[in-house]
Amino acid sequence: xxxxxxxxxxxIVPMIVAISLIIFILLTLQGDPFxxxxxxxxxxxxxxxxxxxxxxxxxxxxxxxxxxxKEFVVSTFAPRAGNGWGFSLLAPGTNARALILQKLPLTxxxxxxxxxxxxxxxxxxxxxxxxHQYGFGDNVGTFFAFFGMSMPSFWFGIMLIIIxxxxxxxxxxxxxxxxxxxxxxxxxxFYAAPWLARLVNRAWYMALPVSVLSLLGVGGWMRYTRSSMxxxxxxxxxxxxxxxxxxESVVIRKHALRNALIPIxxxxxxxxxxxxxxxxxxxxxxxxxxxxxxxxxxxxxxDMFVAMAILMIDSLLVLFGSLLADILYAVADPRVRYx
Amino acid sequence: xxxxxxxxxxxxxxAPTETYxxxxxxxxxxxxxxxxxxxxxxxxxxxxxxxxxxxxxxxPYAMLSPADLKPGQTTPEFMTPNRxxxxxxxxxxxxxxxxxLYGGRVSLLIGVVASLTSIFLGTFVGLVSGFYGGxxxxxxxxxxxxxxxxxxxxxxxxxxxxxxxxxLNLILxxxxxxxxxxARLVRGVTLSLREQEYIEAARAVGASPWRIxxxxxxxxxxxxxxxxxxxxxxxLIIYEASLSYLGLGIPQPTPSWGxxxxxxQNYIFSAPxxxxxxxxxxxxxxxxxxxxxxxxxDALDPKLKL
Numbered sequence: 192x193x194x195x196x197x198x199x200x201x202x203i204v205p206m207i208v209a210i211s212l213i214i215f216i217l218l219t220l221q222g223d224p225f226x227x228x229x230x231x232x233x234x235x236x237x238x239x240x241x242x243x244x245x246x247x248x249x250x251x252x253x254x255x256x257x258x259x260x261k262e263f264v265v266s267t268f269a270p271r272a273g274n275g276w277g278f279s280l281l282a283p284g285t286n287a288r289a290l291i292l293q294k295l296p297l298t299x300x301x302x303x304x305x306x307x308x309x310x311x312x313x314x315x316x317x318x319x320x321x322x323h324q325y326g327f328g329d330n331v332g333t334f335f336a337f338f339g340m341s342m343p344s345f346w347f348g349i350m351l352i353i354i355x356x357x358x359x360x361x362x363x364x365x366x367x368x369x370x371x372x373x374x375x376x377x378x379x380x381f382y383a384a385p386w387l388a389r390l391v392n393r394a395w396y397m398a399l400p401v402s403v404l405s406l407l408g409v410g411g412w413m414r415y416t417r418s419s420m421x422x423x424x425x426x427x428x429x430x431x432x433x434x435x436x437x438x439e440s441v442v443i444r445k446h447a448l449r450n451a452l453i454p455i456x457x458x459x460x461x462x463x464x465x466x467x468x469x470x471x472x473x474x475x476x477x478x479x480x481x482x483x484x485x486x487x488x489x490x491x492x493x494d495m496f497v498a499m500a501i502l503m504i505d506s507l508l509v510l511f512g513s514l515l516a517d518i519l520y521a522v523a524d525p526r527v528r529y530x
Numbered sequence: 531x532x533x534x535x536x537x538x539x540x541x542x543x544x545a546p547t548e549t550y551x552x553x554x555x556x557x558x559x560x561x562x563x564x565x566x567x568x569x570x571x572x573x574x575x576x577x578x579x580x581x582x583x584x585x586x587x588x589x590p591y592a593m594l595s596p597a598d599l600k601p602g603q604t605t606p607e608f609m610t611p612n613r614x615x616x617x618x619x620x621x622x623x624x625x626x627x628x629x630x631l632y633g634g635r636v637s638l639l640i641g642v643v644a645s646l647t648s649i650f651l652g653t654f655v656g657l658v659s660g661f662y663g664g665x666x667x668x669x670x671x672x673x674x675x676x677x678x679x680x681x682x683x684x685x686x687x688x689x690x691x692x693x694x695x696x697x698l699n700l701i702l703x704x705x706x707x708x709x710x711x712x713a714r715l716v717r718g719v720t721l722s723l724r725e726q727e728y729i730e731a732a733r734a735v736g737a738s739p740w741r742i743x744x745x746x747x748x749x750x751x752x753x754x755x756x757x758x759x760x761x762x763x764x765x766l767i768i769y770e771a772s773l774s775y776l777g778l779g780i781p782q783p784t785p786s787w788g789x790x791x792x793x794x795q796n797y798i799f800s801a802p803x804x805x806x807x808x809x810x811x812x813x814x815x816x817x818x819x820x821x822x823x824x825x826x827x828d829a830l831d832p833k834l835k836l
Contacts, residue, residue: 202672205672206672206675206676206679209672209673209676210676210679210680213676213677213680214680214685217685217688217689218688220688220689220692221688221691221692330562330563333563333824334563337817337820337821337824338817340764340816340820341764341768341813341816341817341820342813343768343771343772343775343791343809343812343813343816344772345771345772345775345791346771346791346805346808346809346812346813347809349791349795349798349805349809350805350806350809352798353798353802353805357798357799357802467681467684468681468682468683468684471683471684472683472772472775472776475775475776486684487684487687487776490684490687490688490691491687491691498684501684502680502681502684502685505681505684506679506680506681509678509679509681510679
C-alpha cells in the first residue's frame with residue numbers, strides 16, 4: 192500500500208506539470224492579459240509595465256510559464272499576503288486566492304448538497320431496481336435514470352424557474368438569501384436573524400439549483416448502484432447465505448448490500464472534479480455568485496491567473512479524487528491489495 | 531448420425547439460419563426500451579431530413595413583416611402558436627417550427643460528426659497503443675490520462691471563444707476533448723485480445739502489424755465502439771447546447787437547438803414557449819440515443835459494461 196501510494200504520488204507530479212502547460216498554452220491563445228490591462232483607464236501604464244516585468248511577461252512563452260509555475264508552487268506552499276496565485280485582471284487589487292476563497296463556500300454548499308441528495312435518492316432506487324430486474328419498478332427506475340442523463344441541465348433549470356418561480360411563486364429564482372427575515376414578529380436584517388431562520392432561508396433559495404445539479408447525478412448513481420448490486424446478488428456467497436436458510440432481508444442487507452456499496456464509495460472520489468464544471472452552468476442559470484461563475488468570467492474575460500488557479504485546482508481534484516477512490520476501495524474491501 | 535426423413539429435412543432447410551447479426555437483431559427487437567429509443571431516433575431523423583417539406587414552406591431565416599399580418603394579429607414577433615405558425619414566431623418574427631427543424635439538422639450533424647470523428651481518433655490511438663504496448667503505450671496512455679484530467683467545459687469555452695463558433699470549429703472543439711474515453715476502451719480490448727491464439731497465428735503467417743490491427747483486432751472492438759457511438763451522440767448534443775447557452779456556439783442567423791435556447795432565455799417572462807420546444811427537442815433526441823444505445827449494448831454483448 193505504501194509503495195503504491197508513493198508511486199501514484201510520484202506519477203501525479205509530471206501529470207500536473209503537463210496539465211498546467213496545456214492549460215497555460217490554451218489560455219494564452221486568447222491574447223495578452225497585460226495588453227488588456229493597459230486599456231483600463233484606471234490603471235497607470237507604468238504600473239502595468241512593472242507588473243509585466245515582475246511576471247516576466249516581457250520574455251518568451253517558456254520563461255513566462257516557468258515563472259508562473261514557480262509563483263503557483265511558492266504561493267501554494269509558502270502563502271504570503273501578497274502572492275495568492277497571481278493578481279486578478281477583472282477585480283483589480285485582489286488576487287486569485289482571495290477571489291476563490293470568497294466564492295468557494297457557495298459552490299461547496301451547492302455541490303455538497305446535490306451530491307448528498309442524489310445519493311439519498313439514487314442508491315435505494317438502484318438497489319430496488321437490481322432486486323426486481325426487468326420488472327415494472329426496474330423499468331421505471333431505468334427510465335428515470337436515463338431521463339436525468341438526457342436532460343440538458345440549463346434547460347431543466349430554466350424550466351424549473353418558469354414553473355416553480357414565475358408561475359407558482361414557490362421558490363425564489365435567483366440570489367442566495369433574502370435581505371430581510373421575519374424574527375420575533377418583525378423584519379430584521381438577514382445577518383441579524385437567528386441561525387435557524389438563516390439556514391431555512393438559504394435552503395429555500397438553494398432548492399432549485401440543488402435539484403438541477405442532483406438530477407444530473409441521480410441517473411449515473413442509480414445505474415451504477417444497480418449494476419453493482421446485480422453483480423453481487425449472483426455471487427456464490429449470496430447463494431450460500433440463502434441456502435443456509437437466512438431470511439431474505441438478512442441476505443440482502445448483510446450479505447449483498449454491504450459488498451455492493453463498496454464500489455459506490457469509490458465513486459464519491461470520482462465525483463469531486465465535476466463540481467466546478469457542473470456548477471458553471473447551474474450558477475449561470477440561477478445567477479449565483481460562486482466558483483462556477485468566477486470560472487466563466489475569468490475564462491471569458493482572459494483573467495489569466497485567476498483562470499489558471501481555478502483550472503489547476505480542478506485538475507488537482509481530478510487527480511487526487513481518483514487516488515482517493517483507489518484508497519477508499521482498499522480500505523472498504525480487504526480483498527483489494529495494491530503493491 | 532441421425533437419419534432425417536424427407537419431411538424433416540425440408541423443415542430444417544426452411545428454418546431461418548441463425549447468424550451473428552440475426553442473433554443481435556433478435557435480441558434488440560425483444561428489448562422494449564431499445565426499440566422505443568430506435569423509434570425516437572427515427573422520428574428525429576425523419577424530421578430533420580425532411581425539414582423542407584415539414585416546415586410547410588416557411589423559411590427558418592425569413593422574418594415576417596407587419597404587412598403579412600392577418601386580421602387579429604398584432605405584431606410579427608413573439609406570436610403564440612397559431613394556425614400559420616404552429617410553434618409561433620421568435621423575437622425577430624421567424625417561424626419557430628421551421629427553425630426547430632433546421633436547427634435540429636445542425637445540432638444532429640454536430641453530434642453525429644463529432645462523435646464519429648472522436649471514435650475514429652480514439653480507436654486509432656487505442657489500437658496502436660494497445661498493440662505496440664511497452665513505453666509507447668505508457669506514453670500515450672499518460673497523455674490520455676492528462677487530457678482526461680483537464681476540466682473540459684471551461685477549456686471548451688476558451689477554445690470556442692478563440693475560434694469564434696461555426697459548425698466545423700465546434701466539431702473540432704468537441705473532438706479535442708472527446709476522444710480519450712474511446713481510446714481507453716479500445717486499448718483495453720486490444721490488450722486482452724493481443725495475446726490470443728488467432729493473433730499469434732496471424733503473426734506466424736507473416737501478417738504485417740497494420741493488417742493484424744485493422745483486419746484482426748479492429749472487428750473485435752466493434753461492439754463497445756458502436757455502443758459508445760450511440761451514447762456519445764447524446765452527450766455531444768448536450769455539450770453543443772451548453773456551449774451555445776453560454777453564447778459560444780453556432781453564430782446567428784444559423785439556427786441550432788442550443789442557440790435558439792440562448793436567444794429564448796431572454797424572454798422567459800414574455801414568451802416562455804420559445805424555451806420549451808428547443809429544450810424538449812434536445813431532451814427527446816438524447817433520450818432516444820441513450821435508450822437505443824443501452825438496448826444495443828444488451829443486444830451486442832450482455833456482459834459488456836460501459
